[in-house]
Amino acid sequence: MAVVAGADFGTLSVRVTLLDSERGRLGTASAEYPLHRRREDPDFATQSHDDQMQALAKAVRSVLQQTATRPEDVVALSLDTTGSSVIPVDAALQPLDEYMLWCDHRAHEEARQITELAHATGLEAIEWCGGVYSHEWGFAKLLYWLRHNPEKRARFATALEHCDMVAATLIGITDPQQVPRSICAMGHKWMWNPRWGGLPPQQFLSQLDPLFDGIRDKLTGLYRTSDAVAGHLSERWANQLGLPAGIPIPVGAFDAHWDAIGAGCREGDVVNVVGTSTCIIAMSRETRLVPGVCGVVPGSVHPAFTGIEAGLSATGDIFEAIARRASTDVRTLSEGLSAYNPGQTGLLRLSWDNGDRTVLVNPELGGITIGWNLLHTAKDELFAAIEGTAFHTRIILERMAEHGVPVHRVINAGGIPQNNTVLNQVYANVLGKPVLVPDGVPTSLGSGIFALVAARAFDTIEAAQEKMCLPFKIYQPEPSATALYEQLFALYRRVYFAFGSRNSEPAPMGDILATLRRTAAQARAAQPTN
Numbered sequence: 001m002a003v004v005a006g007a008d009f010g011t012l013s014v015r016v017t018l019l020d021s022e023r024g025r026l027g028t029a030s031a032e033y034p035l036h037r038r039r040e041d042p043d044f045a046t047q048s049h050d051d052q053m054q055a056l057a058k059a060v061r062s063v064l065q066q067t068a069t070r071p072e073d074v075v076a077l078s079l080d081t082t083g084s085s086v087i088p089v090d091a092a093l094q095p096l097d098e099y100m101l102w103c104d105h106r107a108h109e110e111a112r113q114i115t116e117l118a119h120a121t122g123l124e125a126i127e128w129c130g131g132v133y134s135h136e137w138g139f140a141k142l143l144y145w146l147r148h149n150p151e152k153r154a155r156f157a158t159a160l161e162h163c164d165m166v167a168a169t170l171i172g173i174t175d176p177q178q179v180p181r182s183i184c185a186m187g188h189k190w191m192w193n194p195r196w197g198g199l200p201p202q203q204f205l206s207q208l209d210p211l212f213d214g215i216r217d218k219l220t221g222l223y224r225t226s227d228a229v230a231g232h233l234s235e236r237w238a239n240q241l242g243l244p245a246g247i248p249i250p251v252g253a254f255d256a257h258w259d260a261i262g263a264g265c266r267e268g269d270v271v272n273v274v275g276t277s278t279c280i281i282a283m284s285r286e287t288r289l290v291p292g293v294c295g296v297v298p299g300s301v302h303p304a305f306t307g308i309e310a311g312l313s314a315t316g317d318i319f320e321a322i323a324r325r326a327s328t329d330v331r332t333l334s335e336g337l338s339a340y341n342p343g344q345t346g347l348l349r350l351s352w353d354n355g356d357r358t359v360l361v362n363p364e365l366g367g368i369t370i371g372w373n374l375l376h377t378a379k380d381e382l383f384a385a386i387e388g389t390a391f392h393t394r395i396i397l398e399r400m401a402e403h404g405v406p407v408h409r410v411i412n413a414g415g416i417p418q419n420n421t422v423l424n425q426v427y428a429n430v431l432g433k434p435v436l437v438p439d440g441v442p443t444s445l446g447s448g449i450f451a452l453v454a455a456r457a458f459d460t461i462e463a464a465q466e467k468m469c470l471p472f473k474i475y476q477p478e479p480s481a482t483a484l485y486e487q488l489f490a491l492y493r494r495v496y497f498a499f500g501s502r503n504s505e506p507a508p509m510g511d512i513l514a515t516l517r518r519t520a521a522q523a524r525a526a527q528p529t530n
Contacts, residue, residue, distance in 0.1 A: 002457035003073045006447030009081040016059040019448035021457040029062035031055035043105040046098035060241045078451035080258040081162035084189035086141045091157040100141045107140035125191035130294045132361035138190040146211045158218045161185035163252030171231030180230035181221040184253035187297030224251040225303035250454040257301045258446030264469040268408035275414040278312040290403040292359030310396045314354035326378035337422045340383045342481045346520030347371045347384035351392045360500045371516040390430035391492040411436045429481035436472040
């Protein structure tokens with residue numbers, strides 16, 4: 001028997017789960033930390049490293065007390081975090097500023113310049129991250145920070161991803177060259193890949209901006225997959241957390257990637273981690289380029305496979321915004337949605353309220369809803385938004401399948417599917433496949449699985465998954481709904497590429513509104529009468 005702690009750092013809180021190698025989940029506790037926003041700059045989003053570490057200590061102590069677990073029984077600690085969340089540090093690994101969080105979108109110009117120069121110089125790396133470098137990712141954020149903080153440049157030693165900074169802090173590392181760096185984080189957000197010897201060439205980075213002179217050397221470290229131990233818990237942080245000093249800490253990763261492992265992901269599965277946004281995670285034995293997909297990285301999800309990441313820039317955030325504009329909340333607005341038939345609203349809604357992460361990779365897009373009439377309600381829009389996120393997910397899964405990524409099972413993980421049966425059924429109907437949903441909360445299970453492997457309680461990730469992962473609720477596609485959604489998806493696909501592609505050929509769309517009206521009338525006629 002072995003007890004381990006798995007920590008999951010989200011946007012607003014950290015959750016810590018204790019897992020027993022025999023009994024499974026013992027308990028979970030969470031602690032919040034503030035998200036710093038600015039009304040005058042909606043792209044600004046930062047967080048304090050100290051706030052997060054204090055919250056981690058609080059959550060660990062809370063779960064130990066809640067479960068009556070003896071601290072000395074905990075034999076490993078692992079962590080996953082948001083990303084790309086970037087923190088600049090000095091030569092002693094002390095923060096020079098707050099994390100620029102994954103949802104900090106200030107680096108638009110830097111991302112555009114990286115993309116343009118990469119294509120102009122034939123940089124192979126740009127093709128492996130979808131053809132467009134995102135303002136959400138590491139190099140763009142670091143360049144923005146260097147340009148806007150001239151008074152701090154002299155003290156800048158390196159920049160770390162969230163997961164690597166937390167691990168280094170817990171271990172007590174103070175030398176940037178000794179920091180274990182997550183291949184998951186650096187591969188998906190910093191263009192690291194063994195195909196071209198790691199990071200992009202220094203010549204490219206210096207040509208981008210002289211502020212990047214020497215930056216490749218500053219981003220050195222021990223690049224590792226998550227089956228490697230990053231180090232061991234220091235005395236200082238053992239005292240802070242109430243855990244034994246010296247327990248192993250594996251190399252960390254992004255939350256969505258380990259959420260996929262915690263949800264039971266195996267080769268041939270696609271996991272939709274549906275929360276404020278959606279991360280779509282798959283893994284394959286082969287490493288193949290998938291155009292428009294934001295990351296294809298060997299060893300990133302599971303050390304033995306190539307990890308593929310895609311996603312929607314907003315999902316739950318869209319639902320929240322619709323409810324907020326109606327002066328209510330999503331739970332209240334969702335009441336009665338189970339009675340809706342596919343397509344009955346006559347609305348076609350694209351999920352671009354926060355731009356397009358995949359497959360267009362275009363941050364300049366905005367939300368579009370087609371088919372409004374004078375009687376439509378916020379509830380109608382919410383249902384259309386659920387359908388729209390399902391359609392967008394299908395666009396992505398079809399792109400993966402076209403380029404050799406197997407899609408046999410679809411798993412809906414993350415917080416929203418646990419509480420939204422309507423969403424799960426719509427996804428099954430739109431995708432035309434059974435949708436599996438963990439029967440319970442899988443958050444931080446993936447982190448715990450890697451801790452169990454680090455503690456040698458299990459020999460493989462698969463063995464730990466077999467014991468720890470939850471059973472599934474299964475939502476089967478309904479034939480009549482699937483047939484109707486085939487028609488609507490054809491409309492969605494046309495609108496998606498016509499409005500979203502900068503250089504698309506004009507597509508005839510004069511029939512779309514009429515088709516939506518016809519479909520809505522048929523769906524309403526099919527409803528049972530009281």
